[in-house]
Amino acid sequence: MKYEINTIDQAIQIEILPDKEKIMIQQGKNKLMFDAVRVQPEMYSVLMNNRSFVVGVCSMGKNRVTVNGTPISLQLLDAVHLHLRELGWESMQETKAGLIETQIPGLITQIFHQVGDMVNEGEPLFLMEAMKMENEIKAPLTGRISKISVKEGQTVDKGTNIMEIG
């Protein structure tokens, strides 16, 4: 099956051919013998043409793996997605738009905007205190604030919806 590995600035096409327990990868003219063995629940030992890599898959929820320590955010598009894209269905990936959620639990100390305000990408939205530090949360995109779900002084859990842009 054909796949495309997408990162923020690169795209590589490969063909994955299961071959008994191992996998054969065709990348352009190159044939690569790929052997991944799980050594811990979230860690693989990979031998690709006998070159050794250690791959961590802990952050799969974020579509991220680490290869010899280097974090790589990627998307693996299979033939179906690639075909849809050819037909003009650009990107099947969900666009998260302007939903701002907390990554950590903490205390909302200050909110700089009101519903209806226009904000530019990178503009501070609110201050949150967590782990003894004040963190300024910035707008991920330019747009109008359509919803604010918390109040100043409110304690929030990880994953709380704070506000929405657009």
Add this chain to the structure above:
Amino acid sequence: MFKKILVANRGEIALRVMRTCRELNIETVAVFSEADRTAPHVLFADEAYYLGPAPSNESYLRHDKILEIALQSHAEAIHPGYGFLSENTEFARRVAEAGMVFIGPPASAIKTMGDKTMARQAMLQTDVPVVPGTEEPIDNVEEALAVAKTIGFPVLIKAAGGGGGKGMRIVNNTQTFIDAVGKAQRESKSAFGDSRVYIEKYLEEPHHIEFQILADEHGNIIHLNERECSIQRRYQKVIEESPSPFIDQDLRDRMGKAAVETARKCDYVGAGTVEFLVDKHKNFYFLEMNTRLQVEHPVTEMVTGIDLVAEQIRVASGLPLEIKQEDVKIYGHAIECRIYAEDAAQDFTPSTGKIVMLQIPDGAGTRFDGAIRQDMEITPYYDPMLGKLICWAKDREGALNRSERALREFYIGGIETTIQFCRAVIRHPVFRQGPYDTHFYTQFQKALHADITRATEDVLVVAGATLYQHKEQLKHISESGKSDRKGRSNWVRAQMGREQS
């Protein structure tokens, strides 16, 4: 020597102190909050006592509780570590009143050096240079100009009520000075309702260099050379090394002498650190003195072979220093990388969660001072530092190579950490070549963050194919109906839930 010591702290520093205690055959008493019942320092200690709920003001900052436990457990001394109660004069005084020893300087030294204005006043009476500038805020432009001319351009104009860079300006000459003061005054007036400003010498390409000192009750004071701490972000140190690639032996001797003089001025006893700013012309100025053990103390230990905690304990028990200034030598080179639970890509916001994977580097010259283990929860209650990786080698190049090697081995899964950020700094050509100054991070921020995720085509193929295989395996497991939840992280579980819905 003491027989039993209570360590009024948690995390890596509590463990660090207790390790030396055990080597000295001293019994250890740990204290812990509700969140820390199974924390590494509790497991390590000989005795452990519950303090209170997780927030530090209800646990690790409770003077009364800690004193009560110390008395109950018959501890003879209390080691405060760093942070929490380490620079609290009131606590130091109460420990002494209760008939125990506070392992740290006398309360008077903490008081003098803890207050920036008091410390500056004290230092002005010595030969140690302080950053030239106005003592009192100025309202009059002409007067300000006269000051600027005396100290020499470039100067920094700071708002009296200010902070956080508001109302702050760098001025290079007389022509632009008056205009700049006016602007700073207006800004300051509208922001803080105070139009007065301070004039201070602006240090070009400043280096943050500190000296470790040791002093006993018998008037002996020595310094253990410097630590270069110019790699900072948000005014917080990330990487430190000793010796500094910037200073030479002559400057080292002069700064060391100034550090000893600073300690003498405040009748210091114990381990302390005198911080200096050094400009590109190698002029140095007193910044502040930290009256405790520093986070980065291991780099000094690695290059001097001296156990600073052991010295603190010896001095606190009244013994004289055994080491003389001429015995202090620098052996090789050491670099420390601080590993924080933070997301470097998101402006270093703290990251909490469970450590689902942990691989700590080891091998020659590799020291890890930490307090983490697999399946441990990183809570939002305390400092996000997970530990420190200290690498030693016979020279700087060796220490750089060793640090990079160890950082590549280092793997913490489930939370975000600064491991890869440190690796990017270590391999940056400017850092490798040295010297570098405190502007390093802001100057090379972009390149550093780009370097973290830089990958060759091979690596991307490996990433993609492993992801494929991992997903296939998960699919296989869920299809066959076997429950494999035990060994899987919350992240993977969350992702599976998302895929199913």
